[in-house]
Structures are given as structure tokens and as C-alpha cells.
Amino acid sequence: MIHPDAGGTGFLRWLSFSACPAADITTEKAGLGGPRGCEPPTTIGWYPKDRMLRTNGHHDDGPVMFSTNRRSRPGTGTPPRMSRLNLAGFTGAGYDKGRGLLWQAAWFAVQNLVFSTWWCPASLRVHILRAFGASIGHGVYVRHGVTIHWPWKLTVGNDVWIGVDAWILNLEPVTIGSDCCISQGVFICTGSHSFDSPTFEFDNAPIVVGDGSWVGARATVLRGVTVGASCLVGAGTLVVKDLPDGTRLLAPMGTALPARMRKADGAPL
Numbered sequence: 050m051i052h053p054d055a056g057g058t059g060f061l062r063w064l065s066f067s068a069c070p071a072a073d074i075t076t077e078k079a080g081l082g083g084p085r086g087c088e089p090p091t092t093i094g095w096y097p098k099d100r101m102l103r104t105n106g107h108h109d110d111g112p113v114m115f116s117t118n119r120r121s122r123p124g125t126g127t128p129p130r131m132s133r134l135n136l137a138g139f140t141g142a143g144y145d146k147g148r149g150l151l152w153q154a155a156w157f158a159v160q161n162l163v164f165s166t167w168w169c170p171a172s173l174r175v176h177i178l179r180a181f182g183a184s185i186g187h188g189v190y191v192r193h194g195v196t197i198h199w200p201w202k203l204t205v206g207n208d209v210w211i212g213v214d215a216w217i218l219n220l221e222p223v224t225i226g227s228d229c230c231i232s233q234g235v236f237i238c239t240g241s242h243s244f245d246s247p248t249f250e251f252d253n254a255p256i257v258v259g260d261g262s263w264v265g266a267r268a269t270v271l272r273g274v275t276v277g278a279s280c281l282v283g284a285g286t287l288v289v290k291d292l293p294d295g296t297r298l299l300a301p302m303g304t305a306l307p308a309r310m311r312k313a314d315g316a317p318l
Contacts, residue, residue: 138248144220147201148182156181156200167193178203188229221253224262226278234267241272247255259294268300 142192146153163169171281174191182201188208196216197203203219205211208226213233219225221239225231244250254273258264262276265284270276275291282288283299311317 063302077306113222132247134244135247136249140248140250142250144251144253146220147199151179152201153199160197165194165196169193192233212266219256220251221255221259221272225258226262228261229258230263231258232264232266232268232284235264236267236269238269239272 060314064260077101100171148156159181164174171190171192175185175189178185178197178200183197183203183205185203185205186207186209189205189211190209191211192213192215194214195211196214196218198218198220202222203217204222204224206225206229208227209225209229209231211231212235215231215233215235216237218236218238218240223237223239231237237256237258239253239256241254242249242251246252252272254274256270256272258270259276259278259280261278262280262282264270264276264282265286267284268282268286268288270282274288276282276288276291277294277296279295280292281297281299282292283297285300286298287300288298309317
């Protein structure tokens with residue numbers, strides 16, 4: 050079920066999905082449980098603040114539940130019918146790679162043979178990015194193992210650190226402000242697909258990381274997000290909506306269980 054923030058001032062809300070086969074194609078507004086005849090939805094995760102995420106990545110006002118069935122008809126007595134993606138019909142409409150095939154091939158060759166290797170000096174990596182159209186400020190330090198999809202769609206401010214194995218999948222522009230730290234294994238992903246599209250078309254959007262922000266190790270920032278200035282994104286955190294300036298977003302902690310006591314022969318008490 051949906052757990053509202055206490056007093057309306059809390060930071061987290063719960064993201065729930067309905068597993069009822071009679072659920073409607075549209076998202077149901079949460080509050081009184083699922084559609085008629087359904088069990089209460091199962092809570093499977095959490096989501097920040099007061100706007101939830103649709104299946105295709107767009108935001109919506111208020112908490113929502115999602116149906117697992119896109120084509121069922123409640124109350125008709127007919128069995129639900131799941132729609133099927135037609136990936137053979139995928140067109141890639143709306144996605145512009147920004148450079149021609151020769152530029153793309155040259156970048157992939159240089160990235161894999163030189164840029165990402167451990168022996169390539171950090172200063173040379175910056176020059177390579179600039180040569181391929183990236184806008185890079187001064188004092189930028191890029192470690193080995195970093196993957197950047199299209200450098201000509203990358204803008205980085207001054208005095209920025211990008212850690213080992215960070216992956217910037219910038220099908221759309223990515224802008225990183227000054228004095229930012231992008232830690233090891235961070236995934237910044239501007240690409241997505243619309244699950245509501247029969248041919249699974251692109252649903253991409255740019256990403257911005259504001260000045261003075263730190264994105265912790267193995268955090269993931271998804272398409273269309275703006276991380277405000279002076280934000281902390283904790284290690285392992287998933288960011289799916291905009292963060293206001295100064296926000297500290299931390300991943301949920303695991304639960305520590307007490308040790309199980311055993312008898313002298315090893316059997317549990």
C-alpha cells in the first residue's frame with residue numbers, strides 16, 4: 050500500500066504495483082487499495098517526494114499504482130490479454146546520434162584502444178574528449194575504465210573528477226557542472242524506451258548534474274533528471290526525478306539480523 054509522508058513534509062514515498070489481472074490499462078490513483086475485486090497492491094520499493102513515475106518514465110502528480118496488464122477489461126468476464134512488443138518494427142525515431150558513421154567508428158576505436166585503458170594519462174583523456182567535440186573545463190580528472198557514449202554530447206565544468214568505470218550513456222546531452230565528483234561505477238543514462246509503444250521506441254532525455262554535487266559509487270541517474278547544485282547522491286542510489294539544490298538522497302540500508310544461537314552439537318535452539 051501507499052505510505053504517505055508524515056505531516057506531508059517527509060522525503061520518501063512508497064512505489065507500489067498492482068498484480069491483479071483485472072486491473073485497468075491506466076494507472077490507478079492510490080489511496081483505497083486496488084481495483085474492485087483485487088487484493089491490495091504489493092509494495093516493492095520506494096520513491097522520493099510527492100511525484101511518482103509512470104512505466105514509460107514520465108512523472109505524474111500523486112502516488113500511483115501500476116497494472117501488470119495493459120489490455121485487460123475489468124468487469125467484462127473475459128480473460129486478460131497481455132500486449133506484445135513488436136521489436137522488429139522498431140524505427141529509432143527521434144534519436145539523433147549527432148555525428149556521422151565515420152566519427153562514430155573513430156570514437157569507438159579510440160575509446161577502446163586508448164581512452165579507457167589504464168596506461169592512458171588523465172590529461173590525454175581530456176584532450177581526446179575535446180578533440181571529439183566534448184566541452185571540458187580546466188582541472189578535470191578522468192580515470193581509466195570510463196565509458197562515454199558520444200563525447201560531442203558531453204559538457205563538463207571545471208575541477209571535476211570522474212571515477213573508475215563510470216558510464217555516461219549520453220544518447221542525449223549530459224551536462225556536469227563545476228566541482229562535481231562522479232564516483233566509481235556511476236551510471237548516468239539518458240536513454241530509455243516507451244513500454245507503451247508497440248515498437249518500443251526511444252524515450253530519451255538529457256541529464257544535468259549541478260555545481261558542487263557528488264554522485265556516489267554505483268549510483269544510477271536516469272533520463273530527464275536534473276540533480277541540483279550541492280547535492281549528495283549516496284552510493285547505490287537510484288535517481289529517477291529532479292533533486293532540488295542541497296538534497297541528500299541516500300539508498301535504503303539493509304536489515305541487520307541477530308546471530309542465530311546454536312546448541313553445542315550445532316543444532317539451532
